[in-house]
Amino acid sequence: MAAPRNRIRIGDMLVQHNLISEEQLKEALEQQKKTRQKLGKTLLTMGFVDEKEFLSLLAQQLNIPLVDLSRYTFNKQDVAQLSETHARRFRAIVLKENTDRFTVGMADPMDIFAYDELQRLLPKPIDLAVVSENQLLESMDLLYRRTSDIESLADQLSEEISDGGFDLAELNATDEVDVPVVKLLKSLFEDAVQVGASDIHIEPDEHVLRIRQRIDGVLHEHVMKEKRIAPALVLRLKLMSKLNISEKRLPQDGRFNMMVKGQSVDVRISTLPIQYGESVVMRLLNQSAGVIGLDNAGLPDDMKARLRRLIREPHGIVLVTGPTGSGKTTTLYGALNELNTQERKIITVEDPVEYRLPRINQVQINSDIGLTFASVLRACLRQDPDVLLLGEIRDRETAEISLRAAMTGHFVLSTLHTNDAVSSAMRLVDIGVEGYLAASALRGVLAQRLIRKTCVHCKQPYQPSAQEAQWLKHRTEQLGIEMPVWQKGQGCTYCNNTGYKGRVGVFELLELNDEMADALRKDDSVGFTAAAKNDPNYKPLVYGALELAAQGVTTLDEVFRVTEQMDEAVLEEIATTSSEVKADVTEEAPKVVPDSGFSFELE
Numbered sequence: 001m002a003a004p005r006n007r008i009r010i011g012d013m014l015v016q017h018n019l020i021s022e023e024q025l026k027e028a029l030e031q032q033k034k035t036r037q038k039l040g041k042t043l044l045t046m047g048f049v050d051e052k053e054f055l056s057l058l059a060q061q062l063n064i065p066l067v068d069l070s071r072y073t074f075n076k077q078d079v080a081q082l083s084e085t086h087a088r089r090f091r092a093i094v095l096k097e098n099t100d101r102f103t104v105g106m107a108d109p110m111d112i113f114a115y116d117e118l119q120r121l122l123p124k125p126i127d128l129a130v131v132s133e134n135q136l137l138e139s140m141d142l143l144y145r146r147t148s149d150i151e152s153l154a155d156q157l158s159e160e161i162s163d164g165g166f167d168l169a170e171l172n173a174t175d176e177v178d179v180p181v182v183k184l185l186k187s188l189f190e191d192a193v194q195v196g197a198s199d200i201h202i203e204p205d206e207h208v209l210r211i212r213q214r215i216d217g218v219l220h221e222h223v224m225k226e227k228r229i230a231p232a233l234v235l236r237l238k239l240m241s242k243l244n245i246s247e248k249r250l251p252q253d254g255r256f257n258m259m260v261k262g263q264s265v266d267v268r269i270s271t272l273p274i275q276y277g278e279s280v281v282m283r284l285l286n287q288s289a290g291v292i293g294l295d296n297a298g299l300p301d302d303m304k305a306r307l308r309r310l311i312r313e314p315h316g317i318v319l320v321t322g323p324t325g326s327g328k329t330t331t332l333y334g335a336l337n338e339l340n341t342q343e344r345k346i347i348t349v350e351d352p353v354e355y356r357l358p359r360i361n362q363v364q365i366n367s368d369i370g371l372t373f374a375s376v377l378r379a380c381l382r383q384d385p386d387v388l389l390l391g392e393i394r395d396r397e398t399a400e401i402s403l404r405a406a407m408t409g410h411f412v413l414s415t416l417h418t419n420d421a422v423s424s425a426m427r428l429v430d431i432g433v434e435g436y437l438a439a440s441a442l443r444g445v446l447a448q449r450l451i452r453k454t455c456v457h458c459k460q461p462y463q464p465s466a467q468e469a470q471w472l473k474h475r476t477e478q479l480g481i482e483m484p485v486w487q488k489g490q491g492c493t494y495c496n497n498t499g500y501k502g503r504v505g506v507f508e509l510l511e512l513n514d515e516m517a518d519a520l521r522k523d524d525s526v527g528f529t530a531a532a533k534n535d536p537n538y539k540p541l542v543y544g545a546l547e548l549a550a551q552g553v554t555t556l557d558e559v560f561r562v563t564e565q566m567d568e569a570v571l572e573e574i575a576t577t578s579s580e581v582k583a584d585v586t587e588e589a590p591k592v593v594p595d596s597g598f599s600f601e602l603e
Helices: 010-016 022-035 039-045 051-062 084-090 112-121 133-143 147-162 168-172 180-195 227-240 301-311 328-339 373-383 396-407 421-430 435-441 466-479 514-521 525-534 541-550 556-566 568-577 581-588
Strands: 092-097 102-106 126-130 199-204 209-215 218-224 252-260 263-274 277-286 316-321 346-350 361-364 387-390 411-416 442-454 459-462 486-489 500-511
Touching (some): 039 051, 102 112, 147 180, 147 227, 180 227, 227 252, 301 316, 301 500, 316 328, 328 411, 328 442, 373 387, 373 396, 387 396, 396 411, 421 435, 421 514, 435 442, 486 556, 541 556
Parallel strands (some): 316 411, 316 442, 346 361, 387 411
Antiparallel strands (some): 092 102, 209 218, 442 500, 459 486
């Protein structure tokens, strides 16, 4: 198909088909003069026209197909015919290579200049298709990975080291971007940010170097044969984070900030001496994204309202609990963001400070010079705070100081590493806090997990097995919900063939009542647990996970996976009804297996 040479006036076309009014067109044209965007994008941004209707009409007028990229299966070799630079510049992607032509999807197929350039760049004539710009950009992030660049740069660095041309002094030249090790690290960070990885692991083995990314809580592995480049990577990272480059026998922690793809990213680095060198783990914190508020944290509406009421108490302590990587810090910062007003003095004591917030006094712990949680906490109480955030309650001393602060007119937020809300309250007693102190100060405990979301692009109905159905019958009856149509992702380009894309929080909130407080004063764990279960507002984590599965947000496999981690008591309860259920659930629970690499299987 030739490019559409007859210019179509987008505005007139939309007015003619009653998709917008003359007044809306006039307003959009005025806005276009200010933003200098194309009229179609301006109309979409202003909400005057629905994107799907707009693209359908455009495809109809140009007599070309409209392709839904969310359901399209890409071929990696076809996509690679057009470089990422040109694809992003012209908002185009190669959809298919035929015998004598290419099919190219464009966000703006009326861009004659872009069409001519694409025709010049590709070795065959092209047919056009209309695609959504948002879907196009998302597809590019997934398809144009840095895998080949990383491998090429690793090979180049390995050759330089083996030839003796590797200059250690180059590693300290922070402005020298052409140094192979710098370019390799740049590609690693860009790839990680592009796919939304939360961590990068660099692990030297006996004969290979493993680079792994944690995406949606699961590690994806890429194995490289250039093991000799590991020391150069570690050395450069130590220089960037101002660590001791001569110390390889002891663990070290540091951090640095860098711009990646136009985003400010804080990198927390941890090194660990292992058998074949030093392992490095980097946590990526996107500062450009800002702090997620409670509205976007994934809390159910009723639980969110209860938590808001708790954090607005004038004094007392609220705990957020869960294992490492369960989103506790995100929830705490969301709560702080709501409390952060000019009327409140807020001080945080963290190890380390993760997100920087205006107006809040944030203190980073440094145990090497005696700046411990306990010492800082005592000093903070003399700073006239209204709200205190303690990064973690680790021992009896910090627990007692926090609880006494909560009883003397301060509101305190903190975390504990426990499995659920019920055990958190008793945990305070276990570490040596007097029961009366915990009962008087503790207002509530929020326990949480992160559970993977079903990919919306490839989810399909799924029939549970007999063992799963038995487990579900017990739970759905308790929840009072009808058996829904369960969903499961089949795997596609958008989810790297895993069936999952993104994560969502699962929560339980326990507010202390008089009955629980009495049991806590008496150090009666059985009585406290019974009182919690009798509270009509308390709903265990497993119920929240199951509700998400019933809504199609996650899968039963994920429910069973996190259930084994967070609710053994529930499984034991089910086992009393059917002795085979727990074994069946355990057997059916999926094992999280790392992917084979960064690259996609697109066919």
